[in-house]
Amino acid sequence: MSGRLGGLVAAELRKAVATRSVRLLVVLGAVLCAAWATVQVLVFDPDDVVAAYGMAQQGYPAVMIAGILLSAGEYRHRTVTWAYLVTPTRVPVIGAKVVAGAAVGLGAGLLAAVVTVPLVMVLLATRDAPLFDPAVPLALLGSVLGTALWCVFGVAVGALVRNQSAAIAVALLWTFYAEWTLIMLVPEVGRWTPTGAAKAASGWTRVDLPVAGSVLPAWAGALVFLGYALVAVALAGATVRRDVT
Amino acid sequence: MISVTALTTSFGRVRAVSDLTFDVPAGRVTGFLGPNGAGKTTTLRTLLGLVRQDSGTALIDGSRYVDLPDPVRTVGAVLESTAFHPGHSARVHLEALCLAARIPTRRAGEVLDEVSLLDAADRRVGGFSLGMRQRLALASALLGDPAVLVLDEPANGLDPEGIHWLRGHLRALAADGRTVLVSSHVLTELSLMADEVVVINDGHLLTRLPVTPDLERVYLDAIRAAR
Numbered sequence: 001m002s003g004r005l006g007g008l009v010a011a012e013l014r015k016a017v018a019t020r021s022v023r024l025l026v027v028l029g030a031v032l033c034a035a036w037a038t039v040q041v042l043v044f045d046p047d048d049v050v051a052a053y054g055m056a057q058q059g060y061p062a063v064m065i066a067g068i069l070l071s072a073g074e075y076r077h078r079t080v081t082w083a084y085l086v087t088p089t090r091v092p093v094i095g096a097k098v099v100a101g102a103a104v105g106l107g108a109g110l111l112a113a114v115v116t117v118p119l120v121m122v123l124l125a126t127r128d129a130p131l132f133d134p135a136v137p138l139a140l141l142g143s144v145l146g147t148a149l150w151c152v153f154g155v156a157v158g159a160l161v162r163n164q165s166a167a168i169a170v171a172l173l174w175t176f177y178a179e180w181t182l183i184m185l186v187p188e189v190g191r192w193t194p195t196g197a198a199k200a201a202s203g204w205t206r207v208d209l210p211v212a213g214s215v216l217p218a219w220a221g222a223l224v225f226l227g228y229a230l231v232a233v234a235l236a237g238a239t240v241r242r243d244v245t
Numbered sequence: 246m247i248s249v250t251a252l253t254t255s256f257g258r259v260r261a262v263s264d265l266t267f268d269v270p271a272g273r274v275t276g277f278l279g280p281n282g283a284g285k286t287t288t289l290r291t292l293l294g295l296v297r298q299d300s301g302t303a304l305i306d307g308s309r310y311v312d313l314p315d316p317v318r319t320v321g322a323v324l325e326s327t328a329f330h331p332g333h334s335a336r337v338h339l340e341a342l343c344l345a346a347r348i349p350t351r352r353a354g355e356v357l358d359e360v361s362l363l364d365a366a367d368r369r370v371g372g373f374s375l376g377m378r379q380r381l382a383l384a385s386a387l388l389g390d391p392a393v394l395v396l397d398e399p400a401n402g403l404d405p406e407g408i409h410w411l412r413g414h415l416r417a418l419a420a421d422g423r424t425v426l427v428s429s430h431v432l433t434e435l436s437l438m439a440d441e442v443v444v445i446n447d448g449h450l451l452t453r454l455p456v457t458p459d460l461e462r463v464y465l466d467a468i469r470a471a472r
Contacts, residue, residue: 007347011342011345014337014344015337018332018333018334019330019333078325079330079338081328082338082385084294085295086317088293096345241297243295244296
């Protein structure tokens with residue numbers, strides 16, 4: 001990393017850590033993971049050990065919003081002017097935000113894993129289910145890295161849309177309703193959506209309701225989701241020259 | 246030294262700045278005066294690379310802003326006094342700028358002291374008065390100790406004491422040999438602060454006037470003659 005980009009990343013992290021809503025969303029993400037893990041084991045399927053641990057990625061809506069705040073928040077508060085005065089070429093600012101977003105997302109993913117793993121162990125023990133499966137470490141890795149990518153995805157969406165409220169609304173409605181509807185009802189299509197791919201990366205293997213279908217293999221899901229994140233980042237970088245008035 | 250030459254900037258079909266030419270010399274405070282909507286902010290944003298012009302040039306020491314190797318150490322800018330994250334402290338705002346511009350973060354404390362805001366350094370900017378925000382904006386512009394200062398309505402929201410303070414500050418900066426360009430739509434503010442004013446109206450250069458006791462009359466005559 002060049003010194004210049006290093007300084008920009010440090011600046012973005014300084015701002016991210018100082019933003020209360022970002023900190024709250026990271027914590028909320030871990031809470032969501034704990035709630036979903038509980039539901040998965042106690043309500044859905046106590047035998048799917050991998051899916052239970054993979055709930056460590058279920059905080060993704062909160063983490064994605066945190067990512068959106070990191071970029072669109074600068075337009076909302078008009079602070080992007082300062083960033084572009086320091087770095088008038090602008091693209092390095094997006095690059096630094098992506099790196100900072102990945103770091104925030106990685107932190108969120110690790111926090112979620114630290115909360116989810118012991119909770120799932122206790123829950124599985126109460127159900128007399130096996131506590132471990134050889135696929136669990138990879139599912140956890142997929143969950144943590146997937147969470148980091150969700151934050152990056154949010155950074156890119158926020159930089160593209162710029163209007164913070166609109167970016168949050170569009171991202172939530174799309175991932176929750178459009179993508180989950182596809183995953184549930186048209187899994188052949190749904191598994192290729194960002195949510196479908198990210199879920200696959202976290203070790204989620206089946207679609208139970210209401211149409212039978214399968215998701216991508218974990219590695220393929222990870223690659224597809226990485227692809228989405230990179231395309232979103234590229235679009236954000238390509239549109240960064242728009243006027244700031 | 247700032248040179249604006251034949252600058253034209255439009256937003257869609259609205260022409261905000263039209264064939265505008267003027268220079269801002271070093272060593273004095275130059276006012277940039279015109280009614281609301283005259284194109285002052287657009288001119289300054291184009292100069293700072295935030296908005297793209299249709300044609301013409303706006304150069305700082307002969308370079309476009311985007312081509313400056315170290316913009317923060319060359320130009321200090323105040324564009325909007327409200328442009329702060331309300332949840333960040335003044336110190337966080339300034340330290341993030343320092344990190345991005347690779348300036349030692351201790352400069353944050355120094356400029357806060359310079360604008361008499363050190364006591365409020367760790368308070369959230371959301372609770373700042375407009376005058377405090379103006380001081381913080383000026384502190385941000387001073388971080389890189391630049392030779393050129395571009396200030397858009399910096400006196401907006403300042404009380405009489407604040408305006409007095411700003412005037413003293415800008416005069417000292419200009420006396421140091423710096424180039425200082427200050428916009429305002431309030432003539433009396435500029436008549437107190439500037440050595441001369443560049444007057445624009447409707448995106449066009451109207452005239453250039455020295456600050457004299459009869460500035461108001463001369464200005465009004467010029468504006469009326471343009472209608």
